[in-house]
Amino acid sequence: xxxxxxxxxxxxxxxxxxxxxxxxxxxxxxxxxxxxxxxxxxxxxxxxxxxxxxxxxxxxxxxxxxxxxxxxxxxxxxxxxxxxxxxxxxxxxxxxxxxxxxxxxxxxxxxxxxxxxxxxxxxxxxxxxxxxxxxxxxxxxxxxxxxxxxxxxxxxxxxxxxxxxxxxxxxxxxxxxxxxxxxxxxxxxxxxxxxxxxxxxxxxxxxxxxxxxxxxxxxxxxxxxxxxxxxxxxxxxxxxxxxxxxxxxxxxxxxxxxxxxxxxxxxxxxxxxxxxxxxxxxxxxxxxxxxxxxxxxxxxxxxxxxxxxxxxxxxxxxxxxxxxxxxxxxxxxxxxxxxxxxxxxxxxxxxxxxxxxxxxxxxxxxxxxxxxxxxxxxxxxxxxxxxxxxxxxxxxxxxxxxxxxxxxxxxxxxxxxxxxxxxxxxxxxxxxxxxxxxxxxxxxxxxxxxxx
Numbered sequence: 001x002x003x004x005x006x007x008x009x010x011x012x013x014x015x016x017x018x019x020x021x022x023x024x025x026x027x028x029x030x031x032x033x034x035x036x037x038x039x040x041x042x043x044x045x046x047x048x049x050x051x052x053x054x055x056x057x058x059x060x061x062x063x064x065x066x067x068x069x070x071x072x073x074x075x076x077x078x079x080x081x082x083x084x085x086x087x088x089x090x091x092x093x094x095x096x097x098x099x100x101x102x103x104x105x106x107x108x109x110x111x112x113x114x115x116x117x118x119x120x121x122x123x124x125x126x127x128x129x130x131x132x133x134x135x136x137x138x139x140x141x142x143x144x145x146x147x148x149x150x151x152x153x154x155x156x157x158x159x160x161x162x163x164x165x166x167x168x169x170x171x172x173x174x175x176x177x178x179x180x181x182x183x184x185x186x187x188x189x190x191x192x193x194x195x196x197x198x199x200x201x202x203x204x205x206x207x208x209x210x211x212x213x214x215x216x217x218x219x220x221x222x223x224x225x226x227x228x229x230x231x232x233x234x235x236x237x238x239x240x241x242x243x244x245x246x247x248x249x250x251x252x253x254x255x256x257x258x259x260x261x262x263x264x265x266x267x268x269x270x271x272x273x274x275x276x277x278x279x280x281x282x283x284x285x286x287x288x289x290x291x292x293x294x295x296x297x298x299x300x301x302x303x304x305x306x307x308x309x310x311x312x313x314x315x316x317x318x319x320x321x322x323x324x325x326x327x328x329x330x331x332x333x334x335x336x337x338x339x340x341x342x343x344x345x346x347x348x349x350x351x352x353x354x355x356x357x358x359x360x361x362x363x364x365x366x367x368x369x370x371x372x373x374x375x376x377x378x379x380x381x382x383x384x385x386x387x388x389x390x391x392x393x394x395x396x397x398x399x400x401x402x403x404x405x406x407x408x409x410x411x412x413x414x415x416x417x418x419x420x421x422x423x424x425x426x427x428x429x430x431x432x433x434x435x436x437x438x439x440x441x442x443x444x445x446x447x448x449x450x451x452x
Contacts, residue, residue, distance in 0.1 A: 037229035041151055041444055044224040048147045049140075051225030058132070058139040065129035072125035075118045079110040087297070102297035109290040113314070116280030124273040131266035138259030141430045143223075144440065148426055150220040152419040155233055157213035159415045164206045167408040171199050171401065174387075178397050191397040198401040230450045234418060238446035240425070242366060247359045250432055254355045257433025261351055264344035271337040278329040281322065287315040351431055358428035365421035372414040379407040422446070 038044045049055060087102040112118060175195040182192045217228050255261060291311040298304040319326070386403040389395040422443065429435040 038224065038226045039229045039450075040232050041148060041440070041447065044147050044151055044220065044226065044228075045144060045440070047226045048143055048224040052143050052223075055136075055139050055143055058136040062129070062132040062136045065125070065132035069122075069125040069129045072118070072122040076112050076115070076122060080107070081110075082107045089297070089303070091302070098303070100303050102295075102303065104293070104295040104297055106291060106293040106295075108292075110315075111288040112286075113288050114284070114286040116283045117277050117285075118280075120273050120277035120280055124270045124277060127266050127270035127273060131263045131270065134259045134263035134266060138263065141259060141433075141435050145423075145426045145430045145435070147220070147223050148440075148443065149423050150216065150223050151228075151231065152234070152423055153216045154213070154220050154228055155231055156416055156419045157209065157216045158231070159233075160412050161206070161209045161213055163408050163412050163415075164202065164209055167404060168199070168202050168206060170404050170408075171195070171202050174397070174400055174404065175199050194398050195401060198405075232447040233450055234422070235446055235448045238418075240421060240446065243359070243362050243425075247356060250355050250359050250428065251352050253432040253434060254351045255348060258347075258351045258431060259433055260347050261344070262433070264340070264347045268337065268340045268344050271333070271340040275330060275333040275337060278326065278333045281319060281326040281329065284316055284318045289313050289315050355428065355431045358424050358431060361424040362421065362428055365417055365424060368417045369414070369421060372410065372417050375410045376407075376414050379403070379410045383407040 038047060083104075083106045085102075085104045089098075089100050089102050091098040091100075175192075175198075178191050178195045182189065220228050289311070291309075293309045293311075294306070295309075296304060296306040383400075383403040383406070386395055386400045390397060390400045426435065426439070426443070429439055
């Protein structure tokens with residue numbers, strides 16, 4: 001069983017390689033705005049692993065499981081006990097007072113030869129440790145994807161805010177143009193009011209997006225413990241690989257590799273071993289004993305000549321009746337096994353549902369991205385055409401404002417779809433238990449410095 005701190009270091013080393021590669025490719029690299037601000041995904045991953053209370057709880061549970069396994073194994077190892085006593089004795093027998101010093105020394109070696117309860121307890125402890133390890137990896141994957149999701153949420157809010165600022169400039173320019181035409185009596189007052197209302201709507205939306213950005217930055221800080229600086233952004237030409245294999249393939253991967261499913265499978269096996277442990281109470285126990293004793297006192301501390309006694313033997317204990325407690329223990333363990341089996345089934349169903357949902361979302365995003373790109377091109381051409389038509393008097397100002405609104409909304413929808421594509425892809429790999437440091441390295445290759 002590997003130490004969790006070493007496992008986390010391996011993750012950080014692999015992920016850190018991506019950050020180093022980016023810095024080598026771009027000398028201008030990231031420069032955090034403050035010592036406590038992060039810019040790259042690696043910054044937030046590193047901080048979150050050290051910051052997350054849930055991950056630390058999972059790590060300590062794994063440490064507890066490892067300690068219990070060692071304790072269970074220790075019950076089957078040789079046990080060595082030493083005893084030494086020295087006494088000052090006064091013995092009055094039939095009016096005769098006798099005083100003497102007594103000494104007794106002994107050393108005993110005990111080795112378990114057969115103890116079905118201890119054997120089963122050792123196996124159960126090992127399975128529970130495996131369960132805690134799977135839960136740790138599941139918590140680690142959940143943390144990394146959660147940080148990545150919040151990171152992309154901040155990027156999306158940033159992009160939306162930049163887009164709304166550009167839209168605000170465009171609407172303002174349109175308002176100025178209408179105002180100029182109105183002053184020359186070339187436009188109606190309703191056109192002016194409509195443009196003013198459109199500008200107010202964009203300003204209100206800008207305020208809303210500013211609040212949303214602040215909330216998402218705070219969510220990222222809460223997950224990682226560091227403030228967000230100038231973040232790396234998703235490259236426009238990011239080469240995100242298409243989804244391969246069928247939905248049934250991904251569901252099967254989840255059944256085989258999902259960390260929560262594996263943890264529940266270990267829990268079922270541990271519960272089964274617990275039944276064996278309870279049934280072991282009906283079986284005999286055999287111990288091998290070697291004892292050496294040196295003493296000059298006998299029963300009731302009666303003085304006797306010094307003797308050396310060496311004893312080698314077998315201690316066999318056969319349980320006959322324990323008041324029904326053993327039978328009750330077996331019934332309890334059986335019910336615990338049934339509960340564990342039901343929990344496993346529940347986790348399998350939930351994992352399958354999440355995998356199917358993530359698969360369909362990724363598949364949908366791949367199609368929507370192409371459609372959204374065409375929509376952006378179409379609305380951009382339409383906006384340009386409407387602007388030219390307004391200048392020629394062929395369309396109204398309302399048509400121009402609507403075209404501007406559609407253009408910038410389609411741009412924001414495209415960015416949202418691109419970010420959702422990445423998030424659902426990471427979610428799919430997490431739920432199938434296939435998420436690795438290489439996947440995070442690949443995501444890092446899709447990001448570029450904000451200065452580019």
